[in-house]
Amino acid sequence: MRTWKTLLYNLAFAANTLLLFFVLAEQWVVIPSWLQVAGRMHPLLLHFPIVLLLLLLIFEWMPQARNNSDGMDLLWLGTLNLTVFSALFGWILSREEGYGSDAVTLHKWGGVFLSLFALVWYHLRKWMQSRRIPLSVSSALMIVGLILTGHQGAVLTHGDDFLLAPVKGTESSPPVAFEDAIVYDHVIQPILEAKCVSCHNSSKAKGELVMETAASLLRGGKNGLLWDTTAKEYGLLLQRVHLPLNHKEHMPPKGKPQLSDEEIAILYHWIKSGSSMDGKLADLPETDSLRLLTASLFVSGEEAVYAFSPASESVIEKLNSHYRIVQPIAAESPALEVNYFGASQFKPEELKDLLQIKEQLVHLNLNRMPVTDEDLELLKQFPNLRNLNLSFSGITDKALPVLKQLPSLRELSLSGTAVTTAGLSSNPIPVKSLYCWSTGVKPEDVPTLQKAWGETRLETGFAGDTILIQLNPPIVQNDEQIFSQPFELKLKHFVQGADLRYTLDGSEPDSLQSPVYKGPITISKSTQVKARAFKKGWISSATVSRQFFGTGGKPDSIRLLTAPDPSYKGSGAQTLIDEVKGDGNFRSGKWLGYKDKDLEVQVEFKEPRNLQILSVSTLVGVGSYIMPPKEIQVWGAEQDGKPQLVAKEIPRQHTMDTVQYQKIYSVKLPEKKYKQLKIIVKHLPVLPSWHPGKGTPGWVFVDELFFE
Incomplete structure (x- = not known):
């Protein structure tokens, strides 16, 4: 014992x-x-x-x-x-x-x-x-x-x-109207929170992936971006979702709540349509798959709670014909909508048939039907009618007093009818939206009409003569980024008469001081080109920016004095002079990564070389703990001997999270002939207090060195 x-x-x-x-x-x-x-x-x-x-x-x-x-x-x-x-x-x-x-x-x-x-x-x-x-x-x-x-x-x-x-309970979110629903906020994010965020959050970022916010989604994880509309199955997210349940890379993992077929379809159509983060559901076309899949999740307009019982299925079946469709507005809803088709077959007396569903009728579409003012008297018997479309029908101002008596009306379309500003102003109807384009309402009448209708949203159509359209950015036709010989920069634009103004010093082009592009420009050294398009009567374009890197040739020898992390060792020292730029995937084998030590590399030239600038190409991904270098030092020797510190650069550090990007730091050297250079790129030893990884070392990633 x-x-x-x-x-x-x-x-x-x-x-x-x-x-x-x-x-x-x-x-x-x-x-x-x-x-x-x-x-x-x-x-x-x-x-x-x-x-x-x-x-x-x-x-x-x-x-x-x-x-x-x-x-x-x-x-x-x-x-x-x-x-x-x-x-x-x-x-x-x-x-x-x-x-x-x-x-x-x-x-x-x-x-x-x-x-x-x-x-x-x-x-x-x-x-x-x-x-x-x-x-x-x-x-x-x-x-x-x-x-x-x-x-x-x-x-x-x-x-x-x-x-x-x-014991704390949960706070239920207020119902969202279909017209106000944001696709990402109200459709996509709830799915991700329910099925993905438990493993991919700021506390437990599996695969270095955080899915709590739109910004972290766009950043992706250690395996790259989550979606790509040009890739197979539209990228990583959908690939993992469609793997067999027992596959080790299937997401969500086996044992976790799985995505339903409907949720997978919603994610698929969202990614396929461009994965908008701020687009509204109501702005999608009525036949859009994403809109059809999700419309039932929201109420139309204000929250609709229907106390009436559903209509008999036999009555609905009897009312349906080749020219009239009667159907529920949403799955398992007692509320019905009625749509008429074929004006030549429409008979106004058939509206009386709808009295069989007068309690359940909520939406009525009489667009382009030959309806008259007298025919609308019948509508006063429909107590729950909320949405009425009378566009391009035969009604006039005489119908407005009748429409004013519909107690539940919320949305009214009178576009293309003979109603006038005078009639509408004297008969304001308490609806949420009024559509009155292509009527007697003129643009100058809208303020008066809006005053009469109060908080009602007036839709009067598009007036293109007052709209300024923004130009597309210029197109840079050159594909090469790295050059050893001077080349001609070529810009173009598809709008005739647009002035292309540019700068070669990294400053923002303007319409007055910046030179106008009139033909190819010779580029002979590392240059950041920025260009914008300007044209009278148009909004100037966004700025297009392209960085070109000149190289005075590779050094005769290069060797790493400190070894990179084994996971990010690229092709060793040759990674830095192979003239192959890395992409946004730091696991692509085109980058050298350092965390617990600084990058130190020594280059030598057989004959002393006249150098003025050393450029260091880096990757910055704050969410992946990849920070700007703490400091870049250049030590040089004109002949064989001990190098001396000749230049240094201290990059600006971030104070908050940001999207991943590539950054070139150009260090100006004292102009003389160098036989040997030692370059030190220091990593950030301690991440700042605002960072999720505060107190731990930051990474530094470098893919190329340029000597000019």
């Missing part, structure tokens, strides 16, 4: 020492892939010590349990080992990609506290057994530690407020 006690105690003490060392020195510790298996056992192991610690708290208050000294000692020692190894495995798991938030930090240190606190308790338990106050305080600390640590773990796996959600 003594041997077992000694063995278990020494194991617990050594493991706690190792745990404390790891959490204090974690930025220097590298976890091999085979050890990650132990880390993934953390969720399996952690439940045992939680139960045992609570059980021990109970036993410590029971004298009869404390009398069994050997049994209690073994139970304590076993619990100590389970606790510390659960904390150790959790720390290993936290070192995987995607864990870097405050919740992980609190959960990690909570586990360390519980493990060390339990070890101290074991040493002092004999002393505390006869002292109620220390025992009470220790018990309270243990319970609070277990609750807080467990809660932070639940936040990582189930989201914020998982523990208190049942």
Whole structure:
């Protein structure tokens, strides 16, 4: 028994020492892939010590349990080992990609506290057994530690407020009118929150992917962007969704709530249509698949709660014909809409047939039907009629007093009819929207009419003579970005008579001072070209920008003085002079990545070379912890000998998250002939306090060096 006690105690003490060392020195510790298996056992192991610690708290208050000294000692020692190894495995798991938030930090240190606190308790338990106050305080600390640590773990796996959600309740969002529904905010984001965000949030960014906001979605994750309308299956998101459920890359993972077929279809049509983040559902064409799939999720206009019972199916079937369609406005709704087709077959007396569904009739479309003022008297018998379309019918101002008596009317279309400004002004109807284009209402009458109709939204049609259209940006016809010989820059525009104005110094072109493009321009050195199009009567275009990199030739030799991270080693030193620009995917093999050390590279020339500028091409992805360099230093030697610091650049750091982009830093060198250069690109050693990974090192990625 003594041997077992000694063995278990020494194991617990050594493991706690190792745990404390790891959490204090974690930025220097590298976890091999085979050890990650132990880390993934953390969720399996952690439940045992939680139960045992609570059980021990109970036993410590029971004298009869404390009398069994050997049994209690073994139970304590076993619990100590389970606790510390659960904390150790959790720390290993936290070192995987995607864990870097405050919740992980609190959960990690909570586990360390519980493990060390339990070890101290074991040493002092004999002393505390006869002292109620220390025992009470220790018990309270243990319970609070277990609750807080467990809660932070639940936040990582189930989201914020998982523990208190049942008592806090949920706040239901107010119903959204179809006319106000934003496709992303009210359709796409709720799907992602329900099925994706639990694993892809700022606390637990699996695959370095955060799906909480539109900006983080557009940024993508470690495997690149989530969608691409030119790619197979429109990109990564839909590819993962359509994988077999048992496939390891299927999303959501097996065991998590899965996307329904309807939700997958909604995501597909949203991506296919351009994945707009601010477009309205009502702006989509009426036959658009995305609109048809989601329209039933919203109410039309103000919230509609219909107290009436549905009409008989036999009545609806009887009313349907080749020229009249009667159908529910939405699935399982008792409200009905009626559409008429074929003006030559329309008979006004057939409107009386609709009295069989007078309670259920909500939308009535009589567009282009030969309806007269007298025919509308019947409509006063439809108490729930909300939407009435009389466009291009035969009604006049005489029908307006009748329409004013419809108690539930909310949307009225009179476009293309003979109504006049005078008639409408004297008979304002309390509706939400009035469509009156192609009528007797003239543009100059609209202010008067709007005053009479109050808050009603008036749709009077499009007046193109007062609209200015924005020009498209100019087109840069040159494909090459890197050049060793001077070349001719070519710009063009498809609108005849548009002036193309440009700059070659990175400044913004204007319509007065910037030169006008009249033909090819010779580019002989690294240049940032900006151009805009201007034309009288048009809004000037957005600016098009293109960076061209001149190279005075490759150095005769290049070698890395510090090795890049093994995951981002590219083609070694040759990556920096292969004249192949990297793209937005930092895992493409075209980048060198550094985190725990600075990039240091030495280049040499057989013959001294006259250099004026060194350009360093970098990638910045704040959400992926890839920051601008802290500093760029250039050390140079004119002949064989020890290089001296000749120039440096301190890039501006970000103060908030931003989209991923590429950035070229050009360092001006003292003009002389260099035999040798040493370039140091420093990574940011500690991410700022506003960053989710605050306190950890930032990455720096470089793909090319240019010598001019």
